[in-house]
Amino acid sequence: MTGLGWKTRALLAFVILVAGICLWFANSILLSRFSEAAETRAELRLEGYKNDILETIRRNGLLPELLATDPVFLSLLESQDLDAIKSRMNVFAKRETNSSFLISDQDGVILATVPEGLDGARVIEGDAFTASLLDDGPQFTVQTGSGGNPEFIFSQSIRENADLIGMVFSILPLQSVAATWSGEGDAVAVFDAQGRAILATDSLWLNSTETEMLNLRSADSAIRRANRLAQNLPVEADDPFVRGREVVRRELDLGFQGWRIIGFSTLDGVRQQVNGALALVLTFFAFLLALIFFFSSRSSALQALGFQRESEELKTLNARLQNEISGRQRAEKELQVAEQTIEQSSKLAALGEMAAAVSHELNQPLSAMRTYLAGAKMLLERSRTNEALSSFQRIDDLIGRMGSITGQLKTHARKGGEDHQPVNVEDAINGALEIMGMAFSENSVALTRTFPPQNVYILGDQARLEQVLINLFRNALDAMKERGTGKIDVLLVVGNEAKIVVRDDGPGIENLDDLFEPFYTTKTASEGVGLGLAISSGIISDFGGGLSAFNGEPTGAVFEIVLPIMSVSEKS
Ligand code: ADP
Numbered sequence: 001m002t003g004l005g006w007k008t009r010a011l012l013a014f015v016i017l018v019a020g021i022c023l024w025f026a027n028s029i030l031l032s033r034f035s036e037a038a039e040t041r042a043e044l045r046l047e048g049y050k051n052d053i054l055e056t057i058r059r060n061g062l063l064p065e066l067l068a069t070d071p072v073f074l075s076l077l078e079s080q081d082l083d084a085i086k087s088r089m090n091v092f093a094k095r096e097t098n099s100s101f102l103i104s105d106q107d108g109v110i111l112a113t114v115p116e117g118l119d120g121a122r123v124i125e126g127d128a129f130t131a132s133l134l135d136d137g138p139q140f141t142v143q144t145g146s147g148g149n150p151e152f153i154f155s156q157s158i159r160e161n162a163d164l165i166g167m168v169f170s171i172l173p174l175q176s177v178a179a180t181w182s183g184e185g186d187a188v189a190v191f192d193a194q195g196r197a198i199l200a201t202d203s204l205w206l207n208s209t210e211t212e213m214l215n216l217r218s219a220d221s222a223i224r225r226a227n228r229l230a231q232n233l234p235v236e237a238d239d240p241f242v243r244g245r246e247v248v249r250r251e252l253d254l255g256f257q258g259w260r261i262i263g264f265s266t267l268d269g270v271r272q273q274v275n276g277a278l279a280l281v282l283t284f285f286a287f288l289l290a291l292i293f294f295f296s297s298r299s300s301a302l303q304a305l306g307f308q309r310e311s312e313e314l315k316t317l318n319a320r321l322q323n324e325i326s327g328r329q330r331a332e333k334e335l336q337v338a339e340q341t342i343e344q345s346s347k348l349a350a351l352g353e354m355a356a357a358v359s360h361e362l363n364q365p366l367s368a369m370r371t372y373l374a375g376a377k378m379l380l381e382r383s384r385t386n387e388a389l390s391s392f393q394r395i396d397d398l399i400g401r402m403g404s405i406t407g408q409l410k411t412h413a414r415k416g417g418e419d420h421q422p423v424n425v426e427d428a429i430n431g432a433l434e435i436m437g438m439a440f441s442e443n444s445v446a447l448t449r450t451f452p453p454q455n456v457y458i459l460g461d462q463a464r465l466e467q468v469l470i471n472l473f474r475n476a477l478d479a480m481k482e483r484g485t486g487k488i489d490v491l492l493v494v495g496n497e498a499k500i501v502v503r504d505d506g507p508g509i510e511n512l513d514d515l516f517e518p519f520y521t522t523k524t525a526s527e528g529v530g531l532g533l534a535i536s537s538g539i540i541s542d543f544g545g546g547l548s549a550f551n552g553e554p555t556g557a558v559f560e561i562v563l564p565i566m567s568v569s570e571k572s
Pocket of ligand 1: 475476477479504506509510515520528529531532533557
C-alpha cells in the first residue's frame, strides 16, 4: 500500500465503503425477498399436505358406502359366499384406494378383509363398530390403534329392508401419507377438534397438544429429524440439535371434522440463497478493487518509465556538455598555441626589423669606408700622404661610429629579467649624475635634484637604470650645447608608483612620434646613432615600468620614467 498515491487510497476507501453499504442493503433486501418466496413455498406445501389428507379421506370414505349399496355385493353377502364377497371387495379396493378394509356380519364377525389376513379385531372392538351401529349413514371414527397410534376408520352399516346384515370398515392409511411429508423438510402435525395431534411427521408428537408436543420435541428438532429420516441417516435417541433456529409456523383449517393442519419450516435455504447472491456482489467489488490495483500499479510503472527516460535524457545531456567542455578546452589550448606562435612570429619579425635596421646602419659606414680606402690608396700611389691621412682619419671616425652602434646593442643584449634586484632609485640617480658631473660643469649646466624623504626601492638593475638616466642627461646636454648654458631638473616623486622626471630647458623635441624608434636621430653621424631612447624604453619596460616624453612649458623636453615600487623605507 505504501506505493499507492493518496488518490488511489481515497478511491480504495470509497470503493470499500460503497461495497459495505451495498452488501448491507443487498443482505436486507434479498433476505426479505427470499424469505417471502420461501414462506410462499412453505404455504403451498402445507396446502398440498391438506389436499393429500382430504383426497385420501375422499377416496377411502366413499368405499364403504359404495359397497353397502352395491346390489351384487348385497346378494353375495346374503348367500354368504365368502370367496365371491372377497373378489367383489377387491374390485372396489383396486378401483378406489390402497387402503385396507374389512366386512363383518351384524354381530361383528369378520367375513373378509383386504388385504387378506388383516387383523380386524381391533376395529370391531373399537368405536367404529359402535358408531356404525348407532347410525345408518357413513361414520368416521378416530380410534386408538396398535402402538397407541390413532387409526382412521370409515364405517357403514349394511342393511336389507332396514335389517342390519353386516358392516363395512375402511381403514385410512393417513399415517403413511403423513410419513411422505418428512421428505419435504417440514415438520407437520394434524390436530383434531380437541386439539390433539392425530397425525404427525414425528411419531413423538402424536396424541399431544401443540404445546405438549413442542415440549417433547421442538419444531426445529423435528424438522432436522424429518430430514435425517428422509435421507436414511441414523437418528439419535437424544436430540443432538439443542440450538434453536428460526422456524416459521403456518396453520390451515382442513374443513373436515374440525381438523387443523400445522406446518413448521425453517428458512435455512433462504440464508444460503442470500449468501450466494452476496458472494456475487462481493466478487464484483473484489474485481473492482483488482482493477483499481491493476491501473494504479500500471500508472506507477508508467511513471517509473518516465523517470527512467528523464534520467537517460539527463545522462545524454551530461555527455553532450562534457563533450562541449572538452571541445572548449581543446580550442583554448589551440588558442594558446596560436598566441604563442603569434608572439614568436612577432618577436621574429621584430628581430628581422632590427637586423635590417642594424645592417643598414652598418652598411652605410662600411661602404663609406670602402670609398675612403680606395681614395687613400690612390692618394698614396700618387704620394699625396697628407690627403691620404685625412681619409684614414675619416675611416677611423666611421669605425668609431660602428663601434658605438655595436656597443649600444651589446649593452641591450645583456638585458634579462631573471636577475632583478632591489634598487634604491635615489642611489641610481646620484650614480648617473656623478658620471655626468664633469660634462655638466664643462657645459655650465645648472642642476637641481629633488628627492622624497623616504628611500624608494624598485625591482631591477642599478647599472642599467643608470645607463637609461645617463642617456637622458646626455640628450639634454646635447640639446642645450649650442646655447652653451642650460638647466636640468631631476625629480623623484613617490605615489602609487615611483616617478623619475628629467627636465631640461633646451629647444624641446622635434618629433615626438618617432622619438623611441631605433636609429631615429637628429644628430650628426659622429654625435648619435638613434638607439639610446629605443634601448632605454626597452630597459624600463623590462623593469615593469614605462618611459614617456613630452615638451615642457615654455620650452625644453620632459622625460618621465614610471616604475612599480617594491618598497619604501624611511631614510636613516
Ligand atoms: P641619439 O642621442 O643617438 O640621437 P637617442 O635615441 O638618444 O639617440 O635620441 C634620439 C633623438 O631624440 C635625438 O637625436 C634628438 O633629436 C631627440 N632628443 C633626445 N633627447 C632630447 C632632448 N632632451 N631635447 C631635444 N631633443 C632630444
